[in-house]
Every structure is written in structure tokens, then in C-alpha cells.
Amino acid sequence: MINEKVLRIGTDDNNIYYLDDENGYWRKALTLFDGYNDANKIANNIGIKNAEIHFFIDGINKLKDKGFLLVLDKKFTNEKWFERYRSNIFYFNSDKINGIDFQNKLNKISVLIIGVGGGGFTILSHLVSLGVENITVIDFDKVDLSNISRQVLWGEKEVSRDKIDVAEDYFLNKNSKGRIRKLKCNIESVSDIQKYVNDVDWVFSCADDPPYKMQRIVNKACYIANKPVLFSFCQKNNGRYFFMDPAKSGCVDCLFVGTVDEKWYNFILALKNSNFVPQTSATSYTISLLCSIIIQKWIILLQDGKFNNWITRLDFDTLSFTKVTEWYKQKNCPTCGDNNITDNNLLSFFKLMGNIENNDN
Template sequence: MQYKNPRIKPIYPLYRIDSNTFRIGAQVGTTKEFNDPTHQLWELAKLLNGQDIEKVFNKERKKFPDVQMSDQYILDGIDLLNKEGFIEELLPQTECSINERYAPNIKYFSHFIDASGDRFKPQKIINQSKILLLGLGGGGSNILTLLAGLGPQKITIIDYDVVEEENLGRQFLYREDDIGKNKTEVAKKAIQAINSNIEIEAHNIKITNAHDIESYVKEVDIVICAVDEPQFLITRIVNQAIVRGNKPCVFAGSQVSHGRVFTIIPGVTGCFDCLNIHYSITDSGFLNQFRALAKSDFQASSIAYGPAIFQLTSTIVDEVVRVLTSYLNPLTLSTQFEVDYTNSTSFKHPAWPRYEERCPTCGNGKEDEWDVFKYYPLFNH
């Protein structure tokens, strides 16, 4: 590995424990203890502050005049620290050009990127991204706040509701004075006050079919579906739009004490209708149960408790960042990622495949071959 201005990542402390050992990092999961009785690695680590690599070579040799140290010998020491994830390049040019407000995000990303990578890249990608956010309720309004902090280039927001008093317990974009106003209008103003770098496009639309949003899907890099009405049916509608538009979408829903997130990348993962087919094929009780639920008059009401919904919205927005930047692998591709609010745990449901020959939406199948799709319109109360 070649180095120019290597340094120990400034997010970690470097400290001596005793004459034999030193540590980098201070918490479980981000700490490594090095056995170093000769102090060679310790002295080297202290020299890694972003100065020129030639200076590092010279200074390390001066510290140990009795030891024969080739460049490669010293580089092996830096490689060892880099392998443990503690080294980054200084990259002073980029450091100056980045907006100060995103510096803490970059430090977070730096944990996952070694000296050969560009720790600024995830933030740069976010800053150039265009996102379509569907829904500004318990999920969407808090997702929007998180997005404002991340700073995408543009967010298009779609909702048709007005702010109501019952929203104020968990939708922290809105104020008492906003009651009765359109959520889109209030949200646009609130986000512009948080981050004026972001272009916000707001549309007051009730989504009733895929055509309603197709032109907006086309314009963005990723879609977030945080609308939950009509139950189930809306997911099918948005799924159709993102498959036609060939754009990834992170879907989310919350039911009482659990939330679910899944991400669809058209042509790569199975789509939502592939999931319907998958259940129809693999679960003998599914169709009966789904038909019975569709025929009941049950209408899901808002059961969103602020501290619980935050567990879900943070998972959603981190997943959006993973899909956009690959700073870590996405968690919710081809699977439903379930968050249990009661104990802050999560698990993945069994994966579902893409049914290219059988799916009417992302493949060559026919809609009327699958009974499950007949029941969706019944949710349109």
C-alpha cells in the first residue's frame, strides 16, 4: 500500500497502557490493543499525523538509530495499523472544500473507510442526490428532518394531509401554529430553515395510482415510501411506479410495536409483487388470511409513539444512505428487516427472490394468474 500523508484517524484516541502495550480506540468494537515491547510501532503511530511519508521514515529511523529500518519495514508497520482500520490519508484539499456542517458525518463515514478509500465520497454522493419522499406523517416527517441534516441536492415531497393536533406528539417538523395548514407547505418551509442548501419541491397530491407519481420518480435517484394508506394497496401502487421508473425504493411501515423496512431495486431484487407471489407459493395459509383481512372493515389508525417511530425512521434513512453510497452494505435488499421497538432489536425475514417469469409487475407474468392481486382493491375503503 502506498501512503502520502497518512494519519491515525482523528476519531480515535492513541494511548499507552504500560511499557508493553498501547491502544487505539476506547470502546468495544472500535478498539485494538497492540503488543509493542520495542515501542517501534508506538513511536511510528505517534508520527502518523498527516505529515509527509518521507518525514515519517526519517523521524522513525532517528528514534531507533540502532535498528536497521528500510522504508518497507516502516510501511509494514503502517499497513498493520491500516489493516485494523485506523489509518486515513490527510487529503487537505477536500478537507477545505467540504461544508463544515457535514464534517461530523464525514468523521462517521471515516470509521468504515481505510487509507486507500475516500472518506469524503459518501457525503459527496449524498450532496448530489435527488430523493423523492412519499408521505409526511409519523414516518415521513421525521425522515425528512434526518434528510435535512444529510443535505441531498434535492428532495421532492408528496403528501395531501393538513397538520392536525394529534400529529404533534410524534411529527416534530410541525408547530401548533401549523395546525390546519398543508403538511407539504409547512415541511418545505421548516426544512429550508434547517438546511437552505437543499432544493425542496413540494406537491400536494393524494396518490391513487402509479401514474400520479411516475414523473417525479423519473427525476430522482431514490424513492422513500412512507405512505401507509390505503393499507397494502399503496405499496403496490408505489412498487409499480418505481419498477416502471427503474428507481430503487426504500419502503417502510409501522404496526403497533414493530416496524418493517424493505428495499426494492428493480431488475435486481424481487419487487413487492414478487413478494406477494412468494407468499402465495410458499405459505399455504397466506391467501385465506389476506382475503379475510381485505374483506374486514378494519382501517389502521395512527398508533405511532414518538420514541418507537424514531427507531424505524433512523433505520430507513441509514438504509437510503447505504443504497446511495455503499458505505456499508444495505440491510434490507430482498428481505423485510423488522425492528422491534420494545427491545431495540431487529431481525431479517426470509429472503424472497425475483420471479422474472411470473411477476406481472417486474417480469413477464400475468396479473390474473394470481388470486392475491384481486384482493388489493378491497383495501380502498
């Protein structure tokens, strides 16, 4: 309240609305906006006359349009559900998004997470908190001692346990009525994951080994199933991510077709021939930061449906964002095009990646 005649609605400096309240109606009405009272009942309770009710309804609509008020089609009944997701609902609610409708959408989305290490497990934790109730996880690895330093949710008791079992326990502890499926699998081909990709709405690819080949496998499965996918990577001082709708915006192989040249191919060849295994250079806070940004961008994408055809680089030191690589759908793409590749560097690159269609590599 600014004074007895003016109410300030909102605490965010960028989202404030001032409401004239000379008669004190709105101060009384705000205590009755609980999801159980309709507008006519509230108007009657606070003494608004029938001749003035249209002004009251107009004010309600203005608050709704500003995103300060949720107007329901019917009396609110699921109090436990609302209490659980109250913070989410009011966060999502805006002049364009109905918070309750969007929370219901999140509850119904099904997600596959490929790789539940530092990044994948952190993604899982955010998705469960957001209310995603149907999640499948795939990983073949166990938690080792080095994982603890880059994962805020794991402790010594998780060491030597299968990551998928730890993920299952965490999920069910957060949402006992949700559904989680788990698969212990060392992914070597599209066929290893195809049926799991087919069954979900979204895929989060958080596995990076073997490099490039793993992304190609996930990409092909998502293209076949026409499912959107998130790819992410965490390096020492930066993280990278990109969202794809492979059937529409181009795919990972389109990216390779558009970027692989002689210099790049020779680098990949030298790296593979060296048998060099890079050390993981990540911390719990850099992984958490990257995953939080990824989830925030995913939420925006769910709301506006706009895919960007580029890799985004997040600098952990400056907290700045940069477009790293932009790609477009390629006619000669081996996955979503005609596979009419004549460039020797590209031919050599895809040969070097090996067969992704089956296990006969």
C-alpha cells in the first residue's frame, strides 16, 4: 500500500502496478482472491453495488493481463497440488502465460536423460522440482570418488552405486507418485536407445563419450522419432549447449557438414590417434550454473517454441553468452538429407566416427 487511496501491486522493480483504491475495495478483495470465491461473491462480500460491479470486473481483468492474478474457469479444487507447485505457478504466470496451465504442461511432459553424471543428474534434479513426473534415465557407469566434488547432491554413500539407481532414489524421494524408468546401457548405436527416444516428448543428451559419435547417435534417434533434443558440454571455464528439432531446424550432422574442414578433421584425427583422455575440469558450481541456464532456456522454449540454430557458449568467468557456431539444414546431410557427400574431409570424418546404426563397429 502506498497510501490509503493507492495500492502498489508487485515487489519486482520491473513489474509494478498501481491501483486506485479510494473506497478501500481492493484491500478487502485481495484477501478473498483464493481460488474458491468467484467475482460476484467477492464483490458482494466487500460491498460493491451491482451498478459498480463492471468496474470491479475491469480491474480484475487488468490484474490478470499484467500477470498479477490467476483467473480460473472453475473453483479451485486440488489444494495439495497447488500448494506443492505454488512458487512455480506464480513464477510462470505472466501477461502471456497462465501459470496453472503451464504447470500442468510440465507435469505431463516426458523426458529422457542420457547420462546422469554431474550434468545429467543436475538436470534431473531441476526437472523433478519443476514437476516433470515421467523421466527415463540411461547410464552404464557407477559413481566414483571424483564425482562427489562436482555434484552437490551426491555424498560418500553413493560411491560405487550405479548412477541410474541413485537417480531413481532421488526422483522417488522427491515425487513418490511419479514414474521413472532406468536403463543400464553403454550406448554404441542408434538401436540401443531408439525405443526410449520414441516414448518421450524431450531428450536431454548429457553424455559425451565417445565424443562426436555419441552426439551423432542421439541425433539420429531423435531425427527418426521426430523428437526435440538438448545437447550440453561443460569445460574448464565455459559451458556450451544447443537445442535442436532435428526434423525441422537441421541436425547434428548438418552442423558437422557445415563446419568440418581439413584443419578440424586433422585435429579430431590426431586426438583419436593419440588415445588422449582429457581430464574433467569442472566444479559443482560451474555445472550447476550451466544446468540452471539450460533449464531456464528450455522453459522459455516450451513457452514460445522458438529454436535457435546455434551453439551458445556461457563463459563462467564473465557470465557472458556468445554464439559459437551457427548451422543450417544441409541438403547432403547423412541423417536428414540425401547423404550425397563428396568432400573428402567430410567423408573421412564420418568414416572416422564409425558406424552408428548397429553394434557391428
